[in-house]
Amino acid sequence: MGDLVDFTNTRTRKTLEIAFGSGVVESTRTDLDDFADQKRLAVQELLTPISSTILAVMEGNHGWTYEDNTTLDQRVAERLGFDYAQGLIAIRLTLVYGKRQANLHILAHHGLGGGATAGGDLNNLLRKFGPYANCNIALSGHTHRLYVHHDNPSLLLPDGATYDYTKQADRHYARTGSFVRGYIPGSTTYVERTLLPPTSLGYVKFTVKLHRDRRDHTSVRVSGQAIEV
Numbered sequence: 001m002g003d004l005v006d007f008t009n010t011r012t013r014k015t016l017e018i019a020f021g022s023g024v025v026e027s028t029r030t031d032l033d034d035f036a037d038q039k040r041l042a043v044q045e046l047l048t049p050i051s052s053t054i055l056a057v058m059e060g061n062h063g064w065t066y067e068d069n070t071t072l073d074q075r076v077a078e079r080l081g082f083d084y085a086q087g088l089i090a091i092r093l094t095l096v097y098g099k100r101q102a103n104l105h106i107l108a109h110h111g112l113g114g115g116a117t118a119g120g121d122l123n124n125l126l127r128k129f130g131p132y133a134n135c136n137i138a139l140s141g142h143t144h145r146l147y148v149h150h151d152n153p154s155l156l157l158p159d160g161a162t163y164d165y166t167k168q169a170d171r172h173y174a175r176t177g178s179f180v181r182g183y184i185p186g187s188t189t190y191v192e193r194t195l196l197p198p199t200s201l202g203y204v205k206f207t208v209k210l211h212r213d214r215r216d217h218t219s220v221r222v223s224g225q226a227i228e229v
Contacts, residue, residue: 001141001176002060002110004073005039010061029067036064040072044079055091056083060110060141097210100218104208105169107135111142121145125173136222137206138173146177146200148224165215170222177202177226202228 008016020029047054057077064072077084091106107129115121121143129138133154149172156167182191182199191199204226211221 001108001139002058002073003062003141004043004057004060004076005036005064006062006180007036007039007064007072008062013065032064033066036066036072039064040075043072043076047076047080051080051082054080054082056085056089056108058084058089058108058110059086095208095210095220100210100212102210102218102220104137104220104222105132105135106137106139107132108139111140111175114143114145118145118147121175122147122149122173125149125175126151129173134169136170136172136208136220137224138171139176139204140174141176141178143175144178144180144182144199145175146202146204146226146228147175148204148206148226149173150224163217165217167217167219170220172206172222172224174204174224174226175200176204177228179229200226200228202226 016032057073059071059073066072066075074084076082083089087109089106089108091108093104093106095102095104109128112128113124115124125138125140128140129135132138134156151171151173153168153170156169158164158166178199179201180199181201182189182196190196204224206222206224209221211219213219
């Protein structure tokens with residue numbers, strides 16, 4: 001979901017780019033690139049044992065942009081053979097059981113903005129992902145919240161080609177949590193200094209099943225849960 005490391009943020013990188021363009025000693029840029037690469041190598045070592053289960057990597061806002069304009073997240077994806085996106089990732093999985101099959105549509109984006117309250121955060125997701133009517137699972141990180149919201153299904157009108165009946169699309173919206181602790185005993189973090197709420201450590205999990213209705217049509221049924229660690 002982006003932010004494979006907690007290294008910089010957007011404001012820091014913009015400030016550094018201004019400094020680099022103002023004649024900062026070249027070795028400073030090289031030292032920062034080298035330091036970022038140490039973090040990249042550590043991330044790759046962690047992800048390598050589970051690399052076969054990862055579909056794609058997307059860009060976050062706490063990584064690093066190297067002198068050649070590649071990013072840390074991008075390099076991790078290239079080294080481990082993952083698909084990579086700077087923005088939105090759209091995935092269609094075709095689930096097959098015997099002669100029956102149905103498509104599962106997933107949208108994932110690191111996230112932009114949020115909300116000061118739980119309701120505001122959810123409204124942000126509904127507003128950003130709402131236009132995608134046939135999206136079954138919408139995933140976003142960024143705010144470090146952790147939850148799954150099962151929304152009312154959307155209706156897809158017959159298109160006259162692939163199906164001649166009104167279809168119902170199951171929809172779930174999720175914030176995917178974080179593995180960065182907000183409050184650490186003996187250490188004053190940014191979260192503590194700015195009096196932000198504790199981060200939600202964990203991940204989200206979805207179970208997908210093929211469903212056959214009384215008209216003998218097959219669709220996907222999704223259930224999701226937030227797993228705290």
